[in-house]
Amino acid sequence: MSATVSDKLLAWYDSHARALPWRSTPGAPAPDPYRVWLSEVMLQQTTVAAVAPYFEKFTRTWPTVEALAAAPDDDVMAAWAGLGYYSRARNLVKCAKEVAAQGGFPDTEAELRKLPGLGAYTAAAVAAIAFGKRAVVVDANVERVVSRLFAIREPLPASRPAIRAATDTITPERRAGDFAQAMMDLGATICTARDARCLLCPLNADCRARAEGDPLELPVKAKKKAKPSRTGTAFWIEREDRVWLVKRPGTGMLGGMRALPDDGWSARGDGEGDAPVSGAWRAAGVVRHGFTHFDIELGVAVHAGDDPSPHGEGEWWPVDAIDDAGLPTLFLKAARLVLAGRETE
DNA sequence: GAAGCGTGGAA
DNA sequence: TTTCCAAGCTT
Numbered sequence: 311m312s313a314t315v316s317d318k319l320l321a322w323y324d325s326h327a328r329a330l331p332w333r334s335t336p337g338a339p340a341p342d343p344y345r346v347w348l349s350e351v352m353l354q355q356t357t358v359a360a361v362a363p364y365f366e367k368f369t370r371t372w373p374t375v376e377a378l379a380a381a382p383d384d385d386v387m388a389a390w391a392g393l394g395y396y397s398r399a400r401n402l403v404k405c406a407k408e409v410a411a412q413g414g415f416p417d418t419e420a421e422l423r424k425l426p427g428l429g430a431y432t433a434a435a436v437a438a439i440a441f442g443k444r445a446v447v448v449d450a451n452v453e454r455v456v457s458r459l460f461a462i463r464e465p466l467p468a469s470r471p472a473i474r475a476a477t478d479t480i481t482p483e484r485r486a487g488d489f490a491q492a493m494m495d496l497g498a499t500i501c502t503a504r505d506a507r508c509l510l511c512p513l514n515a516d517c518r519a520r521a522e523g524d525p526l527e528l529p530v531k532a533k534k535k536a537k538p539s540r541t542g543t544a545f546w547i548e549r550e551d552r553v554w555l556v557k558r559p560g561t562g563m564l565g566g567m568r569a570l571p572d573d574g575w576s577a578r579g580d581g582e583g584d585a586p587v588s589g590a591w592r593a594a595g596v597v598r599h600g601f602t603h604f605d606i607e608l609g610v611a612v613h614a615g616d617d618p619s620p621h622g623e624g625e626w627w628p629v630d631a632i633d634d635a636g637l638p639t640l641f642l643k644a645a646r647l648v649l650a651g652r653e654t655e
Numbered sequence: 656g657a658a659g660c661g662t663g664g665a666a
Numbered sequence: 667t668t669t670c671c672a673a674g675c676t677t
């Protein structure tokens with residue numbers, strides 16, 4: 311009787327698993343559900359390299375879900391700054407409070423799925439990795455590996471039901487968490503988007519796409535639409551070595567994050583709103599930034615008048631601590647532009 | 656089902 | 667420089 315796909319993959323994982331900060335060694339007791347959940351949320355659409363320092367910082371600052379639940383929301387949002395997709399941070403706060411109130415994480419996929427920020431993938435991953443439950447874990451790696459393994463030629467996303475069904479057939483009863491992580495390691499290191507290193511693959515004898523000669527053609531994806539460009543302005547208003555920062559609304563672009571005031575480019579397309587304070591302005595330059603669905607050229611205007619008194623809510627933040635304000639990358643670029651221009655004057 | 660939602664690295 | 671992409675979720 312020949313070894314199954316999951317047998318081969320688990321054997322490969324036992325000797326080739328990547329050592330990652332949130333991971334226990336293969337076959338070892340399940341890791342802390344808090345660390346599994348935190349890492350899975352951070353890893354949504356985000357690379358291992360980008361997540362690692364954030365995971366270290368979060369677990370050092372807040373070692374338990376109770377500690378995270380007790381933290382001021384602003385501190386958590388600021389700690390997330392730079393990692394992107396800030397709705398994850400908003401849901402992280404909500405989820406931590408719910409879990410702490412319940413006395414811990416639920417241990418079933420169905421209950422986990424009800425928590426904010428846990429979709430089909432994350433609920434299955436936490437159930438399998440942290441609680442040893444059999445769950446069918448499908449992320450972008452699994453979609454690619456399974457599309458190739460079964461030669462599924464229907465384009466994504468229509469092929470998702472077929473991919474999930476195929477993944478179900480190879481998911482083992484035992485070690486489903488290791489199996490899921492092994493599939494993701496395989497997708498990250500062997501069966502990648504731009505390469506298929508079939509000679510190194512433990513599943514090469516089982517792979518239909520390899521047998522048919524075109525693993526790199528799978529999975530088939532629809533072409534992406536071109537990204538539009540927008541323009542806007544951000545305002546740097548300084549008084550007594552402090553800069554005026556605002557809190558963005560809790561939903562939408564960069565929601566809930568500290569920011570420089572701007573002219574409404576994120577809400578209205580090209581910015582056209584008024585400056586938050588009257589007076590003279592000096593153009594400090596332009597920063598370019600790419601978001602998921604548009605690019606932005608953001609002009610940065612520096613207030614040139616005396617004793618500004620901005621209207622609306624906000625806070626005066628020490629300029630020399632701007633890196634600690636928790637600014638999303640676009641506004642951090644703008645701040646650095648202003649400060650760099652100052653040094654060369 | 657489609658659109659909105661960040662960022663940085665690789666090729 | 668441009669394009670693609672990475673452990674997706676919510677509405």
